[in-house]
Amino acid sequence: MLRVEDLWVEVGGQQVLHEVNFHIPVGQTHILFGKNGSGKTSLLLTLIGYRDYRVVQGRIIFKGREITHLPIHERVRLGMGVSFQRPPTVRGLLTRQMVEICNRSGRDYLPLAERLNFVPFLDRELNVGFSGGEMKRSELLQLLVQQPDFVMLDEPESGVDIENMKLIGKITGELLERHLNRTRRRSGLIITHTGYILDYTNADLGYVMLDGTIVCTGNPFQIFATINEKGFEECAQCTI
Amino acid sequence: MYHLSPEQEARARQALEKESVYGAPVDFAAYVHDRQAPAGEDFDRLVRQEEETLTKAGFAVDERQRAASFLQVNHAVSRCRRQVEGVEVLPTREALAKYDGLPDYWWQAVPVDGDKYTAKVALEFDNGYFIRARSGVKASLPVQTCMFMEHQQVMQNVHNLIIVEEGAELEIISGCATASTTAAGLHLGVSEIYVGKNARLTFTMIHNWGEEVVTRPRSAAWVEAGGVFISNYICLKKVQSLQMYPTARLRGPGATVRFNSIVAAPAGASLDMGSRVILAHPGCKAEVISRAVSFGGEIIARGHLVGEDPGVKAHLECHGLMLSDRGLIHAIPELEGRVAGVEMSHEAAVGKIAQEEVEYLMARGLDEEEATSTIVRGFLNVEIAGLPAGLRRDLDELLAKSNAGGL
Numbered sequence: 001m002l003r004v005e006d007l008w009v010e011v012g013g014q015q016v017l018h019e020v021n022f023h024i025p026v027g028q029t030h031i032l033f034g035k036n037g038s039g040k041t042s043l044l045l046t047l048i049g050y051r052d053y054r055v056v057q058g059r060i061i062f063k064g065r066e067i068t069h070l071p072i073h074e075r076v077r078l079g080m081g082v083s084f085q086r087p088p089t090v091r092g093l094l095t096r097q098m099v100e101i102c103n104r105s106g107r108d109y110l111p112l113a114e115r116l117n118f119v120p121f122l123d124r125e126l127n128v129g130f131s132g133g134e135m136k137r138s139e140l141l142q143l144l145v146q147q148p149d150f151v152m153l154d155e156p157e158s159g160v161d162i163e164n165m166k167l168i169g170k171i172t173g174e175l176l177e178r179h180l181n182r183t184r185r186r187s188g189l190i191i192t193h194t195g196y197i198l199d200y201t202n203a204d205l206g207y208v209m210l211d212g213t214i215v216c217t218g219n220p221f222q223i224f225a226t227i228n229e230k231g232f233e234e235c236a237q238c239t240i
Numbered sequence: 241m242y243h244l245s246p247e248q249e250a251r252a253r254q255a256l257e258k259e260s261v262y263g264a265p266v267d268f269a270a271y272v273h274d275r276q277a278p279a280g281e282d283f284d285r286l287v288r289q290e291e292e293t294l295t296k297a298g299f300a301v302d303e304r305q306r307a308a309s310f311l312q313v314n315h316a317v318s319r320c321r322r323q324v325e326g327v328e329v330l331p332t333r334e335a336l337a338k339y340d341g342l343p344d345y346w347w348q349a350v351p352v353d354g355d356k357y358t359a360k361v362a363l364e365f366d367n368g369y370f371i372r373a374r375s376g377v378k379a380s381l382p383v384q385t386c387m388f389m390e391h392q393q394v395m396q397n398v399h400n401l402i403i404v405e406e407g408a409e410l411e412i413i414s415g416c417a418t419a420s421t422t423a424a425g426l427h428l429g430v431s432e433i434y435v436g437k438n439a440r441l442t443f444t445m446i447h448n449w450g451e452e453v454v455t456r457p458r459s460a461a462w463v464e465a466g467g468v469f470i471s472n473y474i475c476l477k478k479v480q481s482l483q484m485y486p487t488a489r490l491r492g493p494g495a496t497v498r499f500n501s502i503v504a505a506p507a508g509a510s511l512d513m514g515s516r517v518i519l520a521h522p523g524c525k526a527e528v529i530s531r532a533v534s535f536g537g538e539i540i541a542r543g544h545l546v547g548e549d550p551g552v553k554a555h556l557e558c559h560g561l562m563l564s565d566r567g568l569i570h571a572i573p574e575l576e577g578r579v580a581g582v583e584m585s586h587e588a589a590v591g592k593i594a595q596e597e598v599e600y601l602m603a604r605g606l607d608e609e610e611a612t613s614t615i616v617r618g619f620l621n622v623e624i625a626g627l628p629a630g631l632r633r634d635l636d637e638l639l640a641k642s643n644a645g646g647l
Contacts, residue, residue: 050599072602073611082603088596092618101614102604125618142604 001026001150001187002047007058009046016042017212020058024150027184029176029201031220032191034209035232040191041085043209044152047189048082049075062150081148083139085155085191089127095138096122102146109145116141116171132159136168144175151175151188157196169200178202195224208235243336244362245343248352252362255353262540263483263512266357266454271395271426273364279316280390286311286318290388290419296477297415297448299386307381308371313388314396315366326377327410328370332399335370342370345401349432349460349489357456361397361430368400368429373408375436382411382442389427389453390419398429402443404467406436412443418450424480426454433461433469437492440468447475447482451508457484465492465521473501475511476620478537483512485542494523501530502620505537507566514542514572519582522551531620532560534567543586544574550581560590561619563612 002024009017017039024030034040046053047060049072060068067075090098099109099122113119116137127135136156143151156172157165177184178201190197198220206220208227216223216235226235244252259265280286286294287301294301294311303309303321308329311319317331336342352362369385389396404410418425427449435441449455463469469488488497499515517526532539543556560569573586593615601611 048603051595071608072599073605073607076603076605084600084603088594088600090597090600090615090618092621093614097614098601098604101601101606104605146604 001028001063002189003061004047005059005061007046007060008056009042010054010056011042011052015212016053017046019213022207022214022217024187024189026187027177028204029178029188029190031198031201031203031206032189032209033206033223033227033232038209038232039212040209041154042212044082044154044189044191047152048072048080076148079149080152081143081146081150082152083136083143083154083156085158087127087135087139089125091125091128093126094122095124095126098126099142099145102142105147107145109141112144113141116167133161133164136160137164140168140171140175144171149186151186153188153190153197155191155193157192157194165196169197172197173200173202176201195228198224208232243333243341243346243365244352248347248362251353252359255359256356256363258353258355258359260355260357260456260483262485263456264481264510266426266456266481268360268395268426270393272391272393273395273397275315275366277314279314281313281316281318283311283319286313286388290417293417293420293448294386294388294415296446297386297417298413298444298446299384299415305381306384307379308383310369310371310383310385311388312367312369312386312398313390314394317367318388320369324379324381326374327379327383328372328374329383330370332368332370332401335401342401345403345432345434347432349434349462350430350458354458357428358430358458361399361428361458364397365399366397368398370401371410371412372403373405373410373439375405376407378409379411382413384413384415386415386417387427387429388417388419389425389450390422392422393424394422395426396428398427400429400431402431402433402441404435404439404441407438408436409440410442412441413446414443415446415448416455417448418453423450424452425450427456429455429457429459431457431459433459435461435463435467435469437464438466439464442470442472444472445474447473447479448477449479451478452480454481455479457482457486459484459486461486461488461497463488463490463492463495463497466494467492467496469497471497471499471515473499473503473513476502476504478506478509479511480508481510485514485516487516487518488526489518490520490524490526493521495521496525498526499528501532501541503530503539504533504620505535505539505567507536507564509537511538512540512542514540514544516544516546517554518546518548519552519554520548522549524549524552526554527557528555529557530559532558532569533616533620534560534562534564534569536564536567538568540568540570540572542572542574544576545584546576546578547582547584548578550579552582552584554584556584556586558586558588559619561616562590562592563616
């Protein structure tokens with residue numbers, strides 16, 4: 001699904017990523033761990049094609065096609081989707097209108113909005129005055145409607161209370177088709193801080209990012225346990 | 241001159257050379273003003289040829305869902321049709337003849353010698369509309385009007401009177417447009433608006449001019465105790481030069497006014513516009529909200545609140561969006577407190593479109609151009625409080641159709 005080869009990225013002349021290599025096969029979900037400022041979000045924004053994230057070396061291959069320099073919307077039309085950690089507010093644009101923008105297949109999204117307890121927010125301006133949890137549910141609804149083949153989630157659980165966490169976790173798991181086995185077509189990359197999302201996604205592989213590069217690859221549950229026990233620095237030293 | 245008192249006429253003559261404080265001077269000699277010329281006011285022909293232009297100016301040619309219609313082409317009345325009791329619509333000239341010159345209203349809110357434009361309208365008056373909602377009448381459908389200019393370089397001098405008597409409620413959708421074949425012209429429009437005690441008027445003006453039209457509207461409103469005046473102004477198409485500074489005077493306790501403006505200036509357009517409110521009694525309230533987008537054109541967005549009583553509240557909000565490295569948005573909010581205890585505030589912001597918003601929308605599959613125009617439409621889609629649902633839908637459609645100034 002996605003292959004990243006020797007990726008080096010700068011923002012405003014400052015290096016934010018270097019020597020990043022990984023591969024997410026079809027049907028797999030991988031988890032990206034790392035402390036604040038390690039480059040996790042930079043990687044995600046580079047993958048989706050944000051202009052300020054300039055690829056200076058390396059390649060991004062998506063579904064067998066090089067997309068390193070494609071504009072954002074073309075990557076999205078190829079099947080990438082992203083839930084942002086802190087999406088911007090867009091005044092005057094109703095959340096419903098944004099959901100409709102995502103809805104290229106013209107499906108009935110109301111049942112999805114109902115499941116996310118999100119119907120009352122559809123007629124509010126996008127992200128204006130939304131709480132952390134409301135933002136995450138808005139982002140998730142957009143992804144559910146968009147139905148991308150490759151789903152990127154940037155801290156889907158941050159700012160969410162326990163009750164909503166369960167809801168978001170469950171629906172995220174479904175979006176990533178974790179309930180299916182052999183027939184799973186969708187892939188994912190999830191950034192998590194708290195690890196709560198692990199309980200719902202049964203991810204295949206985990207990475208630890210430190211100072212702009214991946215320093216550890218392995219079983220995500222084991223990595224998470226090590227981080228909890230010894231911290232990120234220690235984690236970077238070991239090889240599981 | 242039957243429609244002017246000798247004193248008014250003398251004042252107008254003296255003001256014929258008086259330039260406006262704002263806006264570039266206009267040379268009247270560049271325009272043709274001939275009240276004898278055929279105006280082509282046949283309504284059916286207009287509807288046939290200009291339906292789209294009229295529709296974009298808010299004029300529903302089928303006249304359904306409208307309490308009354310008034311349409312003027314150049315100097316001639318093309319349509320004046322009333323469908324609802326209690327709401328009177330007449331050409332101004334007829335109303336003046338019928339009601340002895342309407343001395344309580346005629347040139348009362350707008351001074352005849354305000355500048356050379358008011359003077360010109362006074363001395364070379366074509367016609368206009370007179371709309372009156374009788375005391376206590378609550379019209380459920382809006383009245384629509386349109387000032388239409390056809391023929392190159394034509395000058396149109398209009399004087400309108402709107403009277404909403406005590407306790408009455410009225411909506412007016414007032415469009416201005418030029419024929420699809422006409423690019424240039426000069427429109428001078430005086431509008432005097434009288435909102436009686438506990439009356440309510442929603443007045444929505446939509447400009448859909450030709451690209452080289454010059455216009456100098458001169459409007460003023462008097463709002464009596466407990467009255468509510470809501471003015472919406474929309475101009476999304478290129479107009480060469482517009483200057484206006486309507487003034488609302490709140491003349492009794494609890495009078496309320498709200499001015500909403502939504503404007504876009506493509507390259508080559510120059511808009512100098514603002515709203516002024518004088519709050520002179522306890523409990524008076526005013527809100528002036530403007531949204532301005534420059535695609536390379538110039539916009540001066542003014543606003544002026546004058547608080548003359550301790551118990552008044554007023555807010556001015558001016559937001560501008562620059563979408564080009566050329567052009568200009570100059571927000572000039574003014575607050576003038578004349579006694580202790582006034583509560584007045586303003587908020588002004590001029591900025592560019594946020595890249596993170598564009599990229600956010602692109603991450604949902606829109607290309608850059610689609611993302612930008614979606615954000616611009618959102619920016620202009622100000623929640624106009626008090627706007628009736630039908631009008632809201634009309635505006636949304638207009639905004640969607642206009643493609644926000646050509647993006």
